[in-house]
Amino acid sequence: MIELRFINPYKVNKSPLQLSYQNNDMDVMGNDAALVMRFTKPHAINTSPLTMRFGDDTGPVDPTLPILQANIGIESSLSWLNPPLITQVKNLAWQTQSVKTEFETAFSNAELVPVAFGFDWQTTALVTVQSSVKWGNSGYVSNVIQMPYKIITAIEYNEKDFNWLTQLDVEHTEFKQHWNSSELLKTARELHWHIKPLLESRELVIHYGETDKEYICYWRNHPFKGYVNLEFTAPATTHNGRLVMRFNNPDKVCYWGLPGGLVRGDDDVPTIDRKIPIEPQLRNTYIMQPTINCVRVSDDLKILINSVNYSISRGQFSATCNIKFCSRIDFERALGHELKISLNGYDFYVICEQPSTSNRFANASYSASCRSRFALLSNPYARATNYANPTAKTLAGIMSDILVNTGWSLDNKMIDYPIPTGAFTYTNLTPAAALLSVAKSVGAILDINDATKTVSVVPAWPVMPWDTANAICDVILNDSIILEHSTSQTISQEHNAVFVRGEQQGVACKIKRAGTLGDQFANDVVDTLITHNQAARQRGTCELANSGNKQNTTIRTKLLDDLPPIRPGMLVGITYTDSVFKATCDSMTINASISDQGAITVSQTIQVISNV
Template sequence: MWVDAKVADRRIKALWVSAAPPADIAPARSEWGVSQVADQSRLISSRLPLLVAIETRRRAVWGVSQIADLVTHLPGSDGLVLVATHVARRAIWGLAETADNRTYSPWGMGRIADSGTSVVVEPGDPNEPDAPVIIPILKAYIVINSASLSRVSNNLALPAFGLSMSIDDRSAHWTWSASLPLAALADIEPDAPGQLVELEAVVNGCVFRLFIQSVREREAFLGSGLAIGGRGLAAELSAPNYPVSAHNNIGGAMTAQQLAAEALSINGVPLGWSLDWQAADWLVPAGVWLHSGTPLDAVVTLAAAAGAYVQADPAARALHVLPRYPVAPWDWSTATPAVVLPASAVLDRGTEHVIGAGYNVVYVSGQEQGIRARVKRLGTAGDVAAEMIVDRLITHADAARGRGLEVLARSGARQVTTLETGVLPVSGLLHVGTLMDWTRGGVARRGLVRSLRVSVSVPSGQSRDPIKVRQTVEVETRG
């Protein structure tokens, strides 16, 4: 049973922006970032062309590379075997990288729900990096929802009736929409023609920075209003707000992460964006990287070459580059989930069954200065091949392995489960890329979050109904 708590003080419920709970009931909030440094790869240098097999141990780059004169066959713990069958040039690399999945664990202390009830959730020891956030099984979840929308330039509160923000693993952008009264039109006008208007939304303590990119007015006999929307801060880095430009490494070899960081600058001057690179990194020889597009396009292209994707931070000017499968689906059973969601905390559930061919091998190839690799799932015959992947950025076995893992992991039968729940203090938002458990009929299931949508509904007029806040996630699972 879900109970939306009534507002503690009726004076703060006149407008959405003033509907935050008083300071004495506001939750104490401290975000613990869980991250671990991956193993370091060793420098390999050879006077001859190399045949190399690179594997991964426990979501991190393994530290043992071997030089092979014919074919090296090194099975890994994640069930893949990668064999580089051709190297077109001399390879020198020694890259350390962080391959742990981005984890969000905002801890929420107990807070007063009304004069006689308090809900206290024990988050566990934040010093345990692998400890999941376990949402307790309760008969009722009492949450005092709060939401506000304001203009950043002058901190002007906007009386929104509803708000929605969403993102998925197919797009780096947060997209959003909101409903406002028609009288608020003057409050969202740009300071100068063509200038983006930045808003800040705060939902149950979670902050979003948003740009207005569309405004629609509506007038009718029974009512009028504004429908506004747009994208998050990453709109600064993409069309139509940022012009197309050329990106290359003609001047010398650079790693993929270095190329992405360079794309986020102009003549060596940073654009003000940070880069959180958690995917495979590899050396790209001089002249291989030739790209025309916006800075965000460049980062997305580099990430995709190694089977990764990009997510813009909801509130900061930061891009997160994440492996699409930090753990292969066939190894999910041995991994530690970041969040455990019980059935009692789920408001709605639906499942879509996706049928696809189950590939167990794929050939990945670069071009002029690239390598050719055969990526096979360990323990299989390697007799069902996916379509060959050709990408000029496949110049290293690490990139080939990441791309091959993505192809094999997403093949076969899978389910996409939609779960609706609240934004609880113990768990916060269930971000894309989170490995999570949930239960159905007493059976625990595990999967990766692929999309997130946060919605806010504000009662109109003199209604005494509380603000409703919901988050809906799509989770990819197997079996």
């Protein structure tokens, strides 16, 4: 098939050649006639309006574009107009220690000259570089280069600032360069700290005290050595494109330890322990004036009561209480309301829930069962809901989501760790039950402060029962304030190792008691929140602490100005002559009553657990 295409209208050009004859006074038809050729304008080469193309029946076929072959995962396309290329070398310098990156170009055209780029960084001086690339002899060629050689992520740990140390010798410098054309569009430079002190008038604050362990992360082998080869296998054509270079992620290393400055803090460096135990004074005579007071929180209306029994133990999210009222009027005023009970100056907040009456001849009694204020987040006051973490969160973030819009605040004393997206879910649970479930998953209990509406998540065993000898007690009791004392023992199998596992996005860890062979295994523990080694360590430690023979000691003591209520989870020390017996508080009960003669009695009874 032949296709004829006219690209401009046809026109008849007048010839620039004119012919004339001269006879030199002779006849025109004679033999001596001469021919004269005269050109009246310059000769012009006209372009033919006819274009001939050969192809198939479907239409014209454009030439096949050259195929660019990428090497080692590099997609690239460069624009140029006419060969030959001009050799160009640019040196970019930043950071310390020489790392070389080479760009090699090779074209099939014999006239092309390879182009090499040398990148040399990590030097003593910081140099800001702006560059544009031009090659070819037909003008400027567009070129786009992207170098995402460092993934920009959120900083997990950043400690600052020692900006009173200034001036040169950069210990650590991080450069971020982005460009989208031949001209440098943006260069960001971050200097973290300096050495060679040149002191200025800045405020220096030094913090001291106990330091919590954290995850400390740093980049290893960054930037790393490498090179890039660009191979061109087809002749140069005019084509717009871009060059994309991809680099591997830097190697990131994290370890669990004490945070420090320029030098890593060793894990075995002791912290300053300023824990001071509560220890009532030893006296010959104790003069007591117990008090009982009960008011309605809504309007401070006084409620008369005969007795109150307030108790709480580990594993509960709210305390239970039983109140006996003086009269039916007081009973009706308190029913369904929130009450504040003051015993020897210590306040307890309860909700009067379940009424109970008892009648006999010439005598009637009115009482009610109560729960502490945190019960407002449980049935029947709060509705059960479903939850699934939509984004990656931490343990504290999960618990904060449970308490959102409840008026309660969180005080997390457990080691925090990340939880992947969708790893934690619960169904048909109230906020109080859900928070208790999360705490049990990591071997913790809830310590509720009803006055300030604060929920503290603390370890069920702050001190391991086999390691109480070197621990500092929270409360120390002497025999002069102990009213009653009794002991009993429970026998159970002792374990020194346990396997703790997560689920789809969890981890599997073997937790072993230090100093043992780790050959006596407890039942495996499986929980959705075991998504990190720290979660497995905390839960496994609690499981090992619960095993073994235990000694249960019940102690009834007083409630004094210098002896507040002993809360579950506290380490209690009991002095006998020159020795101290240490155990963990498991439950606490406060009893207060008024006799028929008006005598007031207030005491607290605790149950402590220790290893035998």
